[in-house]
Amino acid sequence: MSLFDRVVAASLPFVPKPIVGMVSRRYIAGETLADAVRAVKELNAEGAAATVDVLGEDTKERAQAERTVAEYRRVIEAIVENALQCNISIKLTALGLLIDESLCRDNVRAILAAARPHGMFVRIDMEDSSVTTRTLDVYRAVRKEYAAVGPVLQAYMRRSLADARSLLAEPPLNVRLCKGIYNEPAGVAFKDFEVVRRSYANLLGILLRAGACVGIATHDAPLLYEGLRLVDELRLAPEAYEFQMLLGVIPEMRRVLISEGHRLRVYVPFGQNWYGYSRRRLRENPKVAGFVLKNMFARR
């Protein structure tokens, strides 16, 4: 990290909301469902699948959680109507997990019931470490009633190896593997970049060898290579895995992977609650923040 990047990273908590908003345009489809549908159509046209996320998290109000359920119903309808290569990703803290776990479970069930007639897969996103156990608990509860649902493992979490083993004990498993982006204490998450990378490679090998269908969610070149290497070594069929990337991040590389015959899915967030998501992206990649700041000064 250059000195400039470090200064930008340290000043991130004080970056004004309008600047986060400028950054968000790169990572978010827009504020409306129509924006999301348009983005997914473009991705489908270039051969990529998508997963749509209704932005929002940490809801303390039942009514807000219910509005999120209703919004996901509209998303499912739009996906079916437009025959999109697309599924959905949900965040449990947007569906009432911080209010009451059983309320959250019921909201998830309502979304799964809407997705079921269309055979649509539903990904339960993983959030910060305060909700890891409860998120996996909700996944396990609904997984008994609905097959096309899957959790996420974060390679930076020290517990993920144990979680992977216990999730693999209840096959079939469809899991997304990412590095993890929340700011966690050292007792909970690996803090060293190279350790997180090795943890990711280790988990990926364990999951693929055990026959899990893995969403290889990373933009890190050595980990993308490790994914390709394992796919070759294990002679995996194209249905046994997919690469996953975020909207706005290295579109060149997603085209390369698609052209080489791999499935690739892009995470497409939309909605008005873009602040938390964009702020995490910004903290993850200070170069983007630096770029925005430089441009702002250049314009004055």
Next chain:
Amino acid sequence: MSLFDRVVAASLPFVPKPIVGMVSRRYIAGETLADAVRAVKELNAEGAAATVDVLGEDTKERAQAERTVAEYRRVIEAIVENALQCNISIKLTALGLLIDESLCRDNVRAILAAARPHGMFVRIDMEDSSVTTRTLDVYRAVRKEYAAVGPVLQAYMRRSLADARSLLAEPPLNVRLCKGIYNEPAGVAFKDFEVVRRSYANLLGILLRAGACVGIATHDAPLLYEGLRLVDELRLAPEAYEFQMLLGVIPEMRRVLISEGHRLRVYVPFGQNWYGYSRRRLRENPKVAGFVLKNMFARR
């Protein structure tokens, strides 16, 4: 890369030819066949084998390609006359590949016919990605008629894993594995240093395990170690592999490997067309360029 290295690398397209010439003295035996014979004799005396390359590439003229064939005939005679531990390396774009593939094939056949009575091995160098497929095609064509010929795989090429699998399907295979030095787009070649290194280690394991005779062509310490580790793990006989290095690069390390009982071959280029070769070496290692520039300024 330090700021100084980056400045040097960025200014490389503008490095004047005389400076490239100064650098070339380190990497090239000289302009004449006598220079090459002298360099090979010195290498043989220290226990290293050699492979001689007549400098030249990207020929657009039939007469030039024919002169290259004639020069290789003289090289073969000199190797035999002086009883050198030495074979030859050829570049297909110097033998007419850019003019006509069948012309090139005939020129390669002429060189193979001159090498055959002496049981001399001929390496077909790999060049940039625009000629990868045609180079392997020519190799496959002449390989049917002549056994002691082998291709090169470049670890930075995304296609090399697939190429390795298909070359291994037609044993026996004698292949040189290098990282690759040409400036290629990201869709064609891995750009991340660590990914190229991992690709190299992966390919080396696959090739050696499958029984190919591999020229382990690298100066990268972790990859040299990986080579030694695999040789030990697979209990390979000394004839099953050889280390390969370029003239002018880490002679200390080649003496270490020889003293440990490994075969080692040095790539010895000679001739008047030193510019393209030296420029690639210079771009690969801006520290060398920086060193030359510093020395020039120091002398003024």
